Amino acid sequence: MGLDKLDLAIIALYLIGITLFGLRFRKRHRSLRDYFLAGRDIPWWAISLSIVAAETSTLTIISIPGLAYDTNFTFLQVVMGYLVGRVVISFLLLPHYFRGELYTAYELIERRFGRGLRSVTAGLFLVTRTAAEGVRVYAVSIVIAIALGTGEVASIAIITILTLVYTFEGGLAAVIWTDVVQTFIYVGGTLVGLWTILHLVPGGWSAIHSAAATAGKLRMFDFTPSIWIPYTFWAGLIGGTFLTTASHGTDQLIVQRLLAARSQKQSVAALLSSGVAILFQFALFLLLGIMLWAYYRAPSASFGKPDRIYPTFIVSRMPHGFSGLLIAAILAAAMSNLSAALNALSSSSVMDFYIRFRPFADERTKMRVSRASTFLWAFLLFAIAVLSLHKVGRVIEVGLQIASVAYGALLGVFLLGVLTARANQRGAIIGMLFGFGTELYLWGSHVPWTWWVMIGTAVTFAVGYTASSISQAQTHSSSRT
Numbered sequence: 001m002g003l004d005k006l007d008l009a010i011i012a013l014y015l016i017g018i019t020l021f022g023l024r025f026r027k028r029h030r031s032l033r034d035y036f037l038a039g040r041d042i043p044w045w046a047i048s049l050s051i052v053a054a055e056t057s058t059l060t061i062i063s064i065p066g067l068a069y070d071t072n073f074t075f076l077q078v079v080m081g082y083l084v085g086r087v088v089i090s091f092l093l094l095p096h097y098f099r100g101e102l103y104t105a106y107e108l109i110e111r112r113f114g115r116g117l118r119s120v121t122a123g124l125f126l127v128t129r130t131a132a133e134g135v136r137v138y139a140v141s142i143v144i145a146i147a148l149g150t151g152e153v154a155s156i157a158i159i160t161i162l163t164l165v166y167t168f169e170g171g172l173a174a175v176i177w178t179d180v181v182q183t184f185i186y187v188g189g190t191l192v193g194l195w196t197i198l199h200l201v202p203g204g205w206s207a208i209h210s211a212a213a214t215a216g217k218l219r220m221f222d223f224t225p226s227i228w229i230p231y232t233f234w235a236g237l238i239g240g241t242f243l244t245t246a247s248h249g250t251d252q253l254i255v256q257r258l259l260a261a262r263s264q265k266q267s268v269a270a271l272l273s274s275g276v277a278i279l280f281q282f283a284l285f286l287l288l289g290i291m292l293w294a295y296y297r298a299p300s301a302s303f304g305k306p307d308r309i310y311p312t313f314i315v316s317r318m319p320h321g322f323s324g325l326l327i328a329a330i331l332a333a334a335m336s337n338l339s340a341a342l343n344a345l346s347s348s349s350v351m352d353f354y355i356r357f358r359p360f361a362d363e364r365t366k367m368r369v370s371r372a373s374t375f376l377w378a379f380l381l382f383a384i385a386v387l388s389l390h391k392v393g394r395v396i397e398v399g400l401q402i403a404s405v406a407y408g409a410l411l412g413v414f415l416l417g418v419l420t421a422r423a424n425q426r427g428a429i430i431g432m433l434f435g436f437g438t439e440l441y442l443w444g445s446h447v448p449w450t451w452w453v454m455i456g457t458a459v460t461f462a463v464g465y466t467a468s469s470i471s472q473a474q475t476h477s478s479s480r481t
Helices: 005-023 030-042 046-055 058-070 076-092 106-110 113-147 150-199 202-213 232-251 252-259 264-296 306-317 321-356 363-387 396-421 425-443 449-480
Strands: none
Touching: 005 321, 030 150, 030 321, 030 363, 046 150, 046 252, 046 264, 046 321, 046 363, 046 449, 058 113, 058 264, 058 306, 058 321, 058 449, 076 232, 076 264, 106 321, 106 396, 113 150, 113 252, 113 321, 113 363, 113 396, 113 425, 150 202, 150 252, 150 264, 150 363, 202 264, 232 252, 232 396, 232 449, 252 264, 252 321, 252 363, 264 306, 306 321, 321 363, 363 425, 396 425, 396 449, 425 449
16 A cells, blocks of 8 residues: 555654654753653653653564564563562662652762772763663664655654754753653554454454454463563563663663652652563563454565564555555654663763863863763664664664663673662672673573573672672781781
């Protein structure tokens, strides 16, 4: 069927409208507190929706249905771990973040260990977040290339430039409030997609349910006691808990939003409510994939990649108008995630590195550097996305794998800081190096990615604690002599 002028008009209207909406938050005189923390005056419900949007990229919207198309509902077990991880963060890490005026997660590391380890953790965040986000931006090209027929490089450039405009000018406030709008757009668009498939499959829901049940597509729990299966109850609950504790408790992308809340209590409310929303959302995307399977009944390989199934359906089977709405919904997720990454990368660059070496720079200079940093990160993410073309498979797993490589080392260091009094900077750095090395090894192994963060965290914590104890023993010994 393809897109017609109405669809293209809807897509163009969305792109222009969301950019202008984001620019509304531009102010002439801003402080870093305004630019990176939105003045710490954002209500909990807006932060909650922004967290959901930050977790939901184009990668999620097109790849989770592709995953369900090939498998079943077992991925939802990982999302259950996401809920537990949020509870852990609320009790373990948030109280520390709200002691004083913090701008980044890694300031907490300096307070506990020292400047050296803060630089290491912040640097690791910048490297791995850039790589993971580059893959997410690449996923945009899959959708736009199918929908509009434009070149993949041009597709990536369009989204990157438009997102940069309002993020550059409006800071975190623009990011959060555009996230709120975009969340409603892509969730609403997904519901429209479900409704359409429901009416295209002969027999409707009863036929879809019957076929899916017969094929085992409705299976949600797998209690197999094996470490080699990525989506079991144990890998989901345990692995998902460690993954979320790391991603939402140590990654500046999410921590920055939590720090923008008016109080610790509101931050907790935002975090926990976002978990409920994420569970509903992933169930929605998985259901969409099952319904697409019931409609097409064809191998995913016939589409080229599983990630192409949903965009192909939108362009070829959706009524005009709805097609444009759904493409706009997918772009909404892409832009919200990209804007979040740009502001987080910029805040860490400026607060964890630049200001430490230029502490006496005036506010105007700091703001100029912050905006320049946002621009440079946008260019770098664009470059990585272009390099990712034709080099990745199922993008949801690639993106999560890249993030998981660093999360274990980061979480292990944070746990050393908040759970132990004996750990010191030297020991924590040694532990972090061992943990990161272990996760790099796991990346090339047959161990599923769902276990990587737990293993990396355990290695980092154990080695870091042991190295700290040995270091202290040597210090005491030399002091006596």
